[in-house]
Amino acid sequence: MPVTTTRLTRAAGMSAVAAGLLFIVVAVVHPPDDVASVTTTAWTVTHVLGMAMAALALVGISGMYLRQVTRTGRLGLVGFVLFGSCFLLITASQFAEAFVLPYLADQAPGFVSDFLAIPTGGVIVGSVWALVTVNLMTGATYVLGGLLFGVALFRAGILARWAALLLAAGTALALVLPLLPPAVDRLTGVPVGIALAGLGFSLWREQRAAATDPTTGAGASRPEPARAR
Template sequence: MTITTTKLVRAAGLCAVVAGLLFIAVQIKHPPIDVAFVSTTEWKLRQGAKVLMAVLSLAGITGMYLRQVKQTRVLGLLGYVLFSVGYLLMLGLEIVGLVVLPSIADTSPGYVADVVAAATNGKPVGDIGLMGPLSTANGVTYLLGGFLFGVALFRANVLARWAAVVLSAGTVATIAIPIVPQVNFRLFALPIGVAMVGLGYSLWREGRSSATRPAATSTIARHDLAGAK
């Protein structure tokens, strides 16, 4: 199989679509997080899905950015870098949640409870070390990066503009999570998941169109040559 730029672009689009679907799926009927839940198989399955989602999201937004480097310019670069850092930090935190927390839930339940509290916008009682600053950095880079990246994609007008708007609005809306505690914070993930699906499909379709254009051009050229003879 020959690896081409077009195939990589389309693969990145599919990665974004799957990432968006996973992001939505893991929110459905998610139980309240506590120390007891961290030790369950369901926790591991959900965490594994979140790890995969973060990896696929990185591939997806990288494809989106590389497809329109010239059009997004400096704003696109800044948004992509921040958004990528946000996903990288998210990946690290989700791996800790998958591998580390279940293994120490029985021996250090207080620490696990504090880490879970920090991750769900609560207030840790004890010292959780660098997990606190990492969680904060994840939130800031993810929010700011998603907003700027969405704006850059909208201005570039290459991929679906409605999805770019939803991405920007969805990431900014997460600011409201501490303000409206009565609202299930997992609902704020749904617009971002929808945006990733929309942008990913748009990228996949755009890559498909790019692949068919050269073939069509070649066909027209052959007909022109035949007519000239």
């Protein structure tokens, strides 16, 4: 089977669908953020899934951006770079939580406790301000990147607009996390998961239609409509 742009873009769409579903699963089943949970199998599995989610999301949004690069303009570029950077930072964080923290739980429980307190707004005792800075960067790129990328996708009008708006609104919802109880703050990621899955399916369906459209030829991408002047 030859590798074509259409097939690669469809694969990116399915990657976004998988990332969205994993985003929801991780948000729902995440164990409590305490030292006792760090050494459990559930903790490791959850954060391995988080790594997979971030990697698949990066592939998915790359496909979305490249499909609409001429329609999203500078806004789309800035949004893509910021949102993509967020998923790179999430990958590193999930790796540390899956494979580093369990080994430190017995030897340095204070450090592990401080690490877990960073994203939850808990009390930090030790000197982990470099990690605090990384967490702030992750939050900023998540909110700003998701908002700008969602708006750019909505304006491009190629993929599902409801999903693009949900992406923008869902990532902006993270701004109210400090006001929410810990039991529900992770659930604010569910709309973002739904948005990623919806955009991914829209990308897959659009490319599938292009591949079977006899007016464009099998395997060819459907031409974008001309931008109104």
